[in-house]
Amino acid sequence: MCGITGYIGGDKTTDVLIDGLRRLEYRGYDSCGLAAVDSKNSLYLKRVSGRVDALDKLVAEDPVKGARAGVGHTRWATHGAPSEDNAHPHTDCSGQVVVVHNGIIENYLELKDRLLASGHKFRSETDTEVIAHLLEEKLRSLNVQAAAVRSDLLEPVFFEAFRRTVGDLKGSFALSAVWSRCPGMLLAARMHSPLVVGLGEDENFIASDVSAFLKYTKRVVFLNDGELAAVRRDGVDYYNFAGKKTAKDSVTIQWDSTMAEKGGYKHFMLKEIHEQAEAVENTLRGRLLPLGGDILRTEVGLSAADLKAFSSVQFLACGTAHHAGLVGRALFENFGIPAYADVASEFSDRAKLTGKGALVVAVSQSGETADTLFAVREAKASGARVLAITNTVGSTLTRESDYVLYTHCGPEIGVASTKAFLGQLAAIYLLAGHFAAARGRLPGGDARRYAEDLLKVPRLIEETLEKEKEIARVAETFSSSDHFLFISRHVNYPIALEGALKIKEIAYVHAEGYPAGEMKHGPIAIIYKGMPVLAIAPSGRALELMAGNIEEAKARGADVVAVVDPSSRKLVKASRYITLPEVSELFSPLLTVIPLQIFAYYVALAKKCDIDKPRNLAKSVTVR
Numbered sequence: 001m002c003g004i005t006g007y008i009g010g011d012k013t014t015d016v017l018i019d020g021l022r023r024l025e026y027r028g029y030d031s032c033g034l035a036a037v038d039s040k041n042s043l044y045l046k047r048v049s050g051r052v053d054a055l056d057k058l059v060a061e062d063p064v065k066g067a068r069a070g071v072g073h074t075r076w077a078t079h080g081a082p083s084e085d086n087a088h089p090h091t092d093c094s095g096q097v098v099v100v101h102n103g104i105i106e107n108y109l110e111l112k113d114r115l116l117a118s119g120h121k122f123r124s125e126t127d128t129e130v131i132a133h134l135l136e137e138k139l140r141s142l143n144v145q146a147a148a149v150r151s152d153l154l155e156p157v158f159f160e161a162f163r164r165t166v167g168d169l170k171g172s173f174a175l176s177a178v179w180s181r182c183p184g185m186l187l188a189a190r191m192h193s194p195l196v197v198g199l200g201e202d203e204n205f206i207a208s209d210v211s212a213f214l215k216y217t218k219r220v221v222f223l224n225d226g227e228l229a230a231v232r233r234d235g236v237d238y239y240n241f242a243g244k245k246t247a248k249d250s251v252t253i254q255w256d257s258t259m260a261e262k263g264g265y266k267h268f269m270l271k272e273i274h275e276q277a278e279a280v281e282n283t284l285r286g287r288l289l290p291l292g293g294d295i296l297r298t299e300v301g302l303s304a305a306d307l308k309a310f311s312s313v314q315f316l317a318c319g320t321a322h323h324a325g326l327v328g329r330a331l332f333e334n335f336g337i338p339a340y341a342d343v344a345s346e347f348s349d350r351a352k353l354t355g356k357g358a359l360v361v362a363v364s365q366s367g368e369t370a371d372t373l374f375a376v377r378e379a380k381a382s383g384a385r386v387l388a389i390t391n392t393v394g395s396t397l398t399r400e401s402d403y404v405l406y407t408h409c410g411p412e413i414g415v416a417s418t419k420a421f422l423g424q425l426a427a428i429y430l431l432a433g434h435f436a437a438a439r440g441r442l443p444g445g446d447a448r449r450y451a452e453d454l455l456k457v458p459r460l461i462e463e464t465l466e467k468e469k470e471i472a473r474v475a476e477t478f479s480s481s482d483h484f485l486f487i488s489r490h491v492n493y494p495i496a497l498e499g500a501l502k503i504k505e506i507a508y509v510h511a512e513g514y515p516a517g518e519m520k521h522g523p524i525a526i527i528y529k530g531m532p533v534l535a536i537a538p539s540g541r542a543l544e545l546m547a548g549n550i551e552e553a554k555a556r557g558a559d560v561v562a563v564v565d566p567s568s569r570k571l572v573k574a575s576r577y578i579t580l581p582e583v584s585e586l587f588s589p590l591l592t593v594i595p596l597q598i599f600a601y602y603v604a605l606a607k608k609c610d611i612d613k614p615r616n617l618a619k620s621v622t623v624r
């Protein structure tokens with residue numbers, strides 16, 4: 001759950017590394033560091049406990065001279081507290097070898113004992129440091145005779161030592177190493193953690209994801225599990241772990257580096273909230289009509305006959321993506337298609353029950369969430385086919401799934417997911433529409449109407465976003481509340497969960513999302529005078545019961561904020577209203593979640609929370 005960067009080329013090494021680390025901070029941000037080889041082939045190393053800004057300052061105070069290769073790292077602690085000692089890069093005893101790593105080395109204790117016994121001195125509590133010492137050991141065993149050897153002649157030795165080191169590791173790693181005696185080559189390896197190579201002109205890059213080097217190049221090569229890269233200034237060679245050379249194709253990434261910047265908004269989260277109409281539009285474009293036809297076959301590989309044949313649909317995901325899965329379940333069930341939704345980390349036993357006929361839909365913005373990947377592997381082992389809904393081209397999930405339906409949201413930097421959620425919902429509505437039409441559940445003109453209504457949603461999202469100031473005012477009145485309750489029913493019940501999750505994540509307050517009908521079975525007891533209750537009550541079949549549940553909450557003193565549309569507003573008696581444009585109940589989650597995101601944002605803003613990087617959280621969770 002860390003970000004790594006690497007660079008080899010001109011003399012802007014530390015600038016490139018720091019710039020990349022800034023863009024990767026969403027992957028973890030409790031400490032960071034960089035290392036480079038200077039013009040005298042000595043190792044330059046700077047690390048801080050804290051953010052990249054502090055590292056930048058440190059480097060500016062004592063700049064490196066003539067560095068043309070280096071690696072950087074931003075960390076989210078897994079082994080060892082977030083401290084300077086535990087910050088990467090880690091070095092060996094000689095101070096010549098330096099390593100950055102994302103992932104977990106499962107056999108590190110065993111390796112560490114062995115290395116300690118042979119005299120190695122450890123300076124950190126991390127699992128990563130064993131890699132540096134192991135590499136030192138392998139270099140020694142290859143019997144490198146010091147000074148006389150030209151650095152380029154050492155490249156095969158460095159490569160072989162690195163390859164053998166990687167061979168001893170168990171667990172997950174995206175790894176890069178530099179050896180100060182061999183500054184013309186940077187080595188990288190991947191196993192269960194993301195790693196990409198960026199191809200420049202007379203310079204090359206590596207990183208955990210492309211946003212780190214998009215400013216310099218859009219040409220990238222995705223490493224697969226079990227692959228190594230030897231990165232030189234003038235080219236990159238790829239190998240498998242056995243040392244056999246492999247050919248790899250590069251792809252050109254369409255994302256623009258300014259797309260990953262804040263563009264005038266105070267926080268990425270707010271910017272991303274405002275990008276939601278576009279995210280939905282881009283995800284739907286060209287993929288809807290004719291519903292149930294073969295449109296998914298060409299892009300995803302699922303024919304109309306496939307859609308008819310699946311016995312059920314099983315959603316798997318974590319966090320916000322799980323809430324998208326829950327909406328998906330309601331949607332598929334609405335069309336009479338058996339559907340299930342589980343948090344990936346609780347899937348284990350159900351995997352065996354999923355069966356060969358099911359389509360597992362794994363939803364993940366990053367495509368790298370360890371729990372989701374693990375659950376997918378379990379589902380596959382039970383014979384199910386897997387469709388990935390993800391925002392990340394080339395991510396592990398895409399490579400492990402049978403089918404991929406991309407959301408087209410652009411990079412999401414805010415840790416709390418917003419536009420990626422809308423993109424996931426759009427993809428799920430798209431999929432549900434095709435399933436329903438292929439199975440005769442949207443007869444006559446209904447399929448066309450479904451598609452047309454869905455295509456109107458981006459404009460309605462824009463209209464909803466115009467309510468930002470009004471929602472902000474409501475949020476500010478509650479900014480000192482310590483407890484929030486979010487309630488709804490049916491297709492909006494997952495939105496109540498998502499509203500509660502958003503405010504927990506970024507404003508650090510206690511919040512619960514509950515099915516409104518279930519309140520009377522317990523949660524109503526926690527309601528006190530003035531407690532904020534956010535009730536999602538658009539028009540539709542759930543409205544009448546919702547109106548009753550709102551009354552129950554009010555009778556216990558709740559200060560109810562009702563998310564309504566002009567028609568439902570007439571039926572609901574709340575203390576305050578947020579009125580959204582009218583849309584059919586089935587599509588309403590695509591709108592109702594937006595005021596809840598904005599609400600959480602402004603509560604967090606009033607509380608001066610670190611909105612884009614909430615405490616204890618990380619954007620991409622690559623540990624189980």
Ligand code: G6P
Pocket residue numbers: 318319320321363364365366367368369372415416417617618619620621
């Ligand atoms: C982390 C993030 C959440 C996200 C979840 C799943 O917990 O903080 O915002 O919803 O991971 O991420 P994924 O990339 O799989 O959608």
